[in-house]
Amino acid sequence: MSTSASAPVTPAAILSAPKVLLHDHLDGGLRPATVIDLAEAAGYRDLPTTDADDLGAWFRESADSGSLVRYLETFAHTCGVMQDEDALVRVAAECAEDLAADGVVYAEVRYAPELFTERGMSLDAIVEAVQAGFRAGERRAAEAGRTIRIGTLLCAMRQNARSLEIAELAVRHRDAGVVGFDIAGPEAGFPPTRNLDAFEYLRQQNAHFTIHAGEAFGLPSIWEALQHCGAERLGHGVRIVDDIKVAGDGTVHLGRLASYVRDRRIPLEMCPTSNLQTGAAASIAEHPIGLLTRLRFRVTVNTDNRLMSGCTVSSELAALVEAFGYGWEDLRWFTINAMKSAFIGFEERLAIIEDVIKPGYARLISP
Numbered sequence: 001m002s003t004s005a006s007a008p009v010t011p012a013a014i015l016s017a018p019k020v021l022l023h024d025h026l027d028g029g030l031r032p033a034t035v036i037d038l039a040e041a042a043g044y045r046d047l048p049t050t051d052a053d054d055l056g057a058w059f060r061e062s063a064d065s066g067s068l069v070r071y072l073e074t075f076a077h078t079c080g081v082m083q084d085e086d087a088l089v090r091v092a093a094e095c096a097e098d099l100a101a102d103g104v105v106y107a108e109v110r111y112a113p114e115l116f117t118e119r120g121m122s123l124d125a126i127v128e129a130v131q132a133g134f135r136a137g138e139r140r141a142a143e144a145g146r147t148i149r150i151g152t153l154l155c156a157m158r159q160n161a162r163s164l165e166i167a168e169l170a171v172r173h174r175d176a177g178v179v180g181f182d183i184a185g186p187e188a189g190f191p192p193t194r195n196l197d198a199f200e201y202l203r204q205q206n207a208h209f210t211i212h213a214g215e216a217f218g219l220p221s222i223w224e225a226l227q228h229c230g231a232e233r234l235g236h237g238v239r240i241v242d243d244i245k246v247a248g249d250g251t252v253h254l255g256r257l258a259s260y261v262r263d264r265r266i267p268l269e270m271c272p273t274s275n276l277q278t279g280a281a282a283s284i285a286e287h288p289i290g291l292l293t294r295l296r297f298r299v300t301v302n303t304d305n306r307l308m309s310g311c312t313v314s315s316e317l318a319a320l321v322e323a324f325g326y327g328w329e330d331l332r333w334f335t336i337n338a339m340k341s342a343f344i345g346f347e348e349r350l351a352i353i354e355d356v357i358k359p360g361y362a363r364l365i366s367p
């Protein structure tokens, strides 16, 4: 709860607060005008419109389908224009700039390299281009007075059978800023255990990974991700509420899996607006993030796809403030939860918490 001496928790004040983002897709965060420019440059002719405002609205409306599978169809157009080095560098640089402008101080941004090979780029060249773009964007943000650091996660697509190859790619580039691995794409019908060899390899390599689980499918997916695959974090993980019973008198009972997730402090990369669009939750007020926060699960707040969901970290936090009445202590808690759960080293995480996050919120809590 905010104290009387604190700054009011307005959207503008939230924008100024330091924030941490763990779950954001590079190919779900392009500027609409950039999609149009890149389509023009590459001779990509399938865009539904070449007006930037209309295109932004088209992405938001098309993704608002109530189904993950249909939500994912919109990525054909972003991936369609991300097939050469210049495009990848530009998209990654703009991503870093846009996140910095939103007040994000540390972000882990993910994408699936296998989706950018249509015009012949190699997987290694794709990773190098995106890394170069992130570094350029960090420099431009610094010139504009904002410090941001971006770590990269490489995704393998659940429906393809390339996860070991992508896991090896992630390990090959770990000293250049690839900090982890993920599997993404349609969840139903593609359980995480299809990729056991990749997860086994990553564990042998002391590498980090998260898994999209408990979004479009329920507890078995979360259980497999944790207990068969060894995921350190859960992408979304919202369906963990299926293992929590709240009685009429308010008494809460956690099943064994929910207890495990809370006891082990497994980070939940929650993405409220995205979940409304894919049908995983009916409204922000009814989103399980309210209950999970109250029960002190390790909740983090994320964007998933800024283009398709028309959101930023600040707007997601503002929506939670409005729905649940959160104050600065709650927003700081989400932010520190996220920083503690990042895939960079302990000392680096601690430095951002002590030198950036805590002083940033202290200014807002007692100005």
Ligand SMILES: O=c1[nH]cnc2c1ncn2[C@@H]1O[C@H](CO)[C@@H](O)[C@H]1O
Pocket: 025, 026, 027, 028, 068, 072, 075, 079, 110, 111, 112, 115, 155, 184, 185, 186, 212, 215, 274, 304, 305
């Ligand atoms: O919420 C999600 N759940 C599952 N897969 C997703 C989600 N958002 C995006 N992608 C998928 O991840 C790929 C790599 O970035 C995207 O191309 C999209 O297909």
Ligand SMILES: [Zn+2]
Pocket: 023, 025, 184, 212, 235, 304
């Ligand atoms: Zn996602």
